[in-house]
Amino acid sequence: xxKTIFEKHTQGRRAVILPQNDVDVxxxxxxxxxxxxxxxxRIPEVSELDVMRHFIELSSLNHFIEKGxxxxxxxxxxxxxxxNETLVRNTGLSNLHxxxxxDTVQGxxxxxxxxxxxxxxISGMEKVTLQPVAGAHGEFTGIKIVHAxxxxxxxxxxxxxxxxxxxxxxxxxxxxLNGYEVIEIASNSDGKVDIEAxxxxxxxxxxxxxxxxxxxxxxxxxxxxxxxxxxxxxxGLLYMDGANLNALxxxxxxxxxxxxxxxxxxxxxxxxxxxxGGPGSGPVGVRxxxxxxxxxxxxxxxxxxxxxxxxxxxxxxxKIHSFYGNFAxxxxxxxxxxxxxxxxxxxxxxxxxxxxNYLLRKLEKYFYVKFNQNCMHEFVASGEWQKExxxxxxxxxxxxxxxxxxxxxxxxxxxxxxxxxxIEPTETESKDTLDEFIKAMIEIxxxxxxxxxxxxxxxxxxxxxxxxxxxxxxxxxxxxxxxE
Ligand SMILES: *Cc1c(COP(=O)(O)O)cnc(C)c1O
Numbered sequence: 001x002x003k004t005i006f007e008k009h010t011q012g013r014r015a016v017i018l019p020q021n022d023v024d025v026x027x028x029x030x031x032x033x034x035x036x037x038x039x040x041x042r043i044p045e046v047s048e049l050d051v052m053r054h055f056i057e058l059s060s061l062n063h064f065i066e067k068g069x070x071x072x073x074x075x076x077x078x079x080x081x082x083x084n085e086t087l088v089r090n091t092g093l094s095n096l097h098x099x100x101x102x103d104t105v106q107g108x109x110x111x112x113x114x115x116x117x118x119x120x121x122i123s124g125m126e127k128v129t130l131q132p133v134a135g136a137h138g139e140f141t142g143i144k145i146v147h148a149x150x151x152x153x154x155x156x157x158x159x160x161x162x163x164x165x166x167x168x169x170x171x172x173x174x175x176x177l178n179g180y181e182v183i184e185i186a187s188n189s190d191g192k193v194d195i196e197a198x199x200x201x202x203x204x205x206x207x208x209x210x211x212x213x214x215x216x217x218x219x220x221x222x223x224x225x226x227x228x229x230x231x232x233x234x235x236g237l238l239y240m241d242g243a244n245l246n247a248l249x250x251x252x253x254x255x256x257x258x259x260x261x262x263x264x265x266x267x268x269x270x271x272x273x274x275x276x277g278g279p280g281s282g283p284v285g286v287r288x289x290x291x292x293x294x295x296x297x298x299x300x301x302x303x304x305x306x307x308x309x310x311x312x313x314x315x316x317x318x319k320i321h322s323f324y325g326n327f328a329x330x331x332x333x334x335x336x337x338x339x340x341x342x343x344x345x346x347x348x349x350x351x352x353x354x355x356x357n358y359l360l361r362k363l364e365k366y367f368y369v370k371f372n373q374n375c376m377h378e379f380v381a382s383g384e385w386q387k388e389x390x391x392x393x394x395x396x397x398x399x400x401x402x403x404x405x406x407x408x409x410x411x412x413x414x415x416x417x418x419x420x421x422x423i424e425p426t427e428t429e430s431k432d433t434l435d436e437f438i439k440a441m442i443e444i445x446x447x448x449x450x451x452x453x454x455x456x457x458x459x460x461x462x463x464x465x466x467x468x469x470x471x472x473x474x475x476x477x478x479x480x481x482x483x484e
Contacts, residue, residue, distance in 0.1 A: 015046060015048040119333075133326045136174065145294070162206060164186075168243065217417070220247075224257045270332070279328070297309050367381040368382045
């Protein structure tokens, strides 16, 4: 473990040189005696170089995409071009104030307007709002629109929303948060929506169906048109969780295959760095008759002038975030889309799909893949063979991967695969990197056969060894005390 900044403390060291105090006032003259500190403050005394080295060292202890492969399924941990970061920091963008008059922010409004349109074009939806600030927030917005649609039609008996059992955890949470009952249906033997099971639960009380396509098994729901027909036959709305859009760019428009509403995860598909809990953006697109429910304001253009349009505020679900969403994340997506163009975007998805299928075919001999048809941008392998024969868990495999310099895949999700390892390589990885990962995974499968203990004690080579998750939660202690 790296030394903490407190351990680097040396009395008298300073990282700053302050000018001589030339103010003739004593602190004790303005602050009452009882509030004054009695003991000197205990903070680390270090030089500027100590501080620099400390934080640079700390930053390199973590795993991040610039350091190594990060195949975290469903999260699309692709490389984010640094050009976006440079451009978004341009003071013409970063110094704007959200209360500035419209005529002084025409460029910013143009960016938002163009992005709304580009996302509508990419998705085949009529219109897109940029206000939601996360995927889950987009879901919340989308299901609020489902509710507004039924309310406007007097469909007051609709109180259920259907989800497949492969759904991301945010989907049932969204349904419950909006006051609907969750109806879960099992997947069929191909890992897709079971049409018969869907028909059985689809009655007049159904408000909608939330589906991820490709689903969380990395499989394209090829019966989507039939699914849409079934849902629409009871006047339900089909919602697409668009977190997996990295598989569809330029290939499939969700708005053309029956989806009525969808959200995008700009921080996954459209290159905003994420994973550290930073800001995201979860725009929502809708079909034509639902546009009137979108949050206000939309960005519109009239006589070559951009403006914030509140004109549908009577029918709108209202505002779901302060101001206009996460502007800087939206700017990054705009730059990314404009840089790549239509062909470039399609190339992303084609390469993401090729990379995932390459890994799938190379690894399926070593790790069980229940649904092993050709996949989209990700697939779900399993540690089931290893667990049955050697008692090694998927968690152990994930920890051992850290020793080999890779971030682990998403594990134990989706819930319907035992010992799941959800692997998403993304389009930004070269064949060389994929081959190194394959080699590491094969080495691990051999280690398990020869000496399963290696796995159970992994990681051996990371700054922090195996963490006791339960103890970390129960006895959380984030203080550091300098020795007296
Ligand atoms: C990431 C993800 C979400 C949630 O998106 P957030 O931006 O993390 O709120 C929803 N569904 C799927 C399938 C996802 O992968």
